[in-house]
Amino acid sequence: MTPHLPDPQAGAAVKAADRAHVFHSWSAQDLIDPLAVAGAEGSYFWDYDGKRYLDFTSGLVYTNIGYQHPRVVAAIQEQAATMTTFAPAFAVEARSEAARLIAERTPGDLDRIFFTNGGADAVEHAVRMARLHTGRPKVLSAYRSYHGGTQQAVNITGDPRRWANDSGTNGVVRFWAPFLYRSRFYAETEEQECARALEHLETTIAFEGPGTIAAIILETVPGTAGIMMPPPGYLAGVRELCDKHGIVFVLDEVMAGFGRTGEWFAADLYGVVPDLMTFAKGVNSGYVPLGGVAISPAIAETFGRRPYPGGLTYSGHPLACAAAVATLRVMAEEGVVENAARLGASVVEPALRALAERHTCVGEVRGTGMFWALELVRNRETREPLVPYNAVGEANAPMAAFAAAAKEHGLWPFVNMNRTHVVPPCNVTEAELKEGFEALDAALSVADRYA
Numbered sequence: 001m002t003p004h005l006p007d008p009q010a011g012a013a014v015k016a017a018d019r020a021h022v023f024h025s026w027s028a029q030d031l032i033d034p035l036a037v038a039g040a041e042g043s044y045f046w047d048y049d050g051k052r053y054l055d056f057t058s059g060l061v062y063t064n065i066g067y068q069h070p071r072v073v074a075a076i077q078e079q080a081a082t083m084t085t086f087a088p089a090f091a092v093e094a095r096s097e098a099a100r101l102i103a104e105r106t107p108g109d110l111d112r113i114f115f116t117n118g119g120a121d122a123v124e125h126a127v128r129m130a131r132l133h134t135g136r137p138k139v140l141s142a143y144r145s146y147h148g149g150t151q152q153a154v155n156i157t158g159d160p161r162r163w164a165n166d167s168g169t170n171g172v173v174r175f176w177a178p179f180l181y182r183s184r185f186y187a188e189t190e191e192q193e194c195a196r197a198l199e200h201l202e203t204t205i206a207f208e209g210p211g212t213i214a215a216i217i218l219e220t221v222p223g224t225a226g227i228m229m230p231p232p233g234y235l236a237g238v239r240e241l242c243d244k245h246g247i248v249f250v251l252d253e254v255m256a257g258f259g260r261t262g263e264w265f266a267a268d269l270y271g272v273v274p275d276l277m278t279f280a281k282g283v284n285s286g287y288v289p290l291g292g293v294a295i296s297p298a299i300a301e302t303f304g305r306r307p308y309p310g311g312l313t314y315s316g317h318p319l320a321c322a323a324a325v326a327t328l329r330v331m332a333e334e335g336v337v338e339n340a341a342r343l344g345a346s347v348v349e350p351a352l353r354a355l356a357e358r359h360t361c362v363g364e365v366r367g368t369g370m371f372w373a374l375e376l377v378r379n380r381e382t383r384e385p386l387v388p389y390n391a392v393g394e395a396n397a398p399m400a401a402f403a404a405a406a407k408e409h410g411l412w413p414f415v416n417m418n419r420t421h422v423v424p425p426c427n428v429t430e431a432e433l434k435e436g437f438e439a440l441d442a443a444l445s446v447a448d449r450y451a
């Protein structure tokens, strides 16, 4: 791989136009300093000064097969040359083939695919389907979750980004999902955490009134909130509660799906089949925006003779679907899911555990596949986070120093609150991982100064 020749002048022009005209997501526009990116390939990207970064973030945890995979780029080019776009009411090859391949991989009998533009609108539609299917108004969702930035999806979300958007009258009730390291249930073992979290959910259902609850939505493995693997038995327990009360079980696999956990879907880790499953990101490595909902036969049947009141101009856009078809073939033929599972267990986990031994700032290591979090703390005993919840500015200085040190060493880290997530592409190589862990080692030494 040869990065383009450095061209700082071109970079300055890109940056100037960005600062003048691009309004960035989730940001105070005057306080950000976005890097001008000149190019990307595989697990790396580089700036206009020629500095190269190893991307341990997979973009926003979506380039599951890395940047610029030639087979996917070629498929997009071919689709563009033959049928760039076509309205959603028609059957077109790229769309039907993408739906067929996705349905083949999704757990159990989730065989109908409704396509969206991304993850948030997939969540919106899953909730709408559940409400119409059950005729009930409420949705139960977890604190410490992220389900998207559109109005209903952000209302369902259980992280601080909801606060500024929450209308308070959206029919959403939040509960605590299991997370032993910061247990809300005073649990000391995974078994206790699991049993008490299920009891808490059952009580919440009883007090809300089961007949008023359309859906329970969970990220199979909560991602943005900290890659918190649910204890064995939890998701099966939620499945049982949903069955008992006629509640639609929605699993959000927007981040955890398509190889991230070392399985095609995180639900496969737990042998659980939801009624609706949302996806996006890894479905086509984010090369063209695409998301969707995989639908059970019972819910599909609700809309067999009654129209589904919802849709999108670009639902199943042929370019996005062609990218999905190529991505799914690459994943299967190049063993990408197996790579994530194998290197996750043989390289990432031991490396992260070794880093945790050496660095006092590491409170916990958790994850699987290419989906890992390091929780950084001031004190391992008290587990006080390295920065306070939702810290900004000076209060966030330790995490900012950590990130700056990683970048200095050529690693682009994923940083959220007091955590860094190790989420490289699922087809990352062992050598790339080792390079990344050396940089991470150096950056954690900087964070140690605050611990």
Ligand code: PMP
Pocket: 060, 117, 118, 119, 120, 121, 123, 146, 147, 148, 149, 219, 223, 224, 252, 253, 254, 255, 256, 280, 281, 291
């Ligand atoms: N659900 C989950 C679990 C996510 O991680 C995300 C995005 N990070 C979304 C939904 C929203 O997806 P999008 O940004 O594509 O709308």
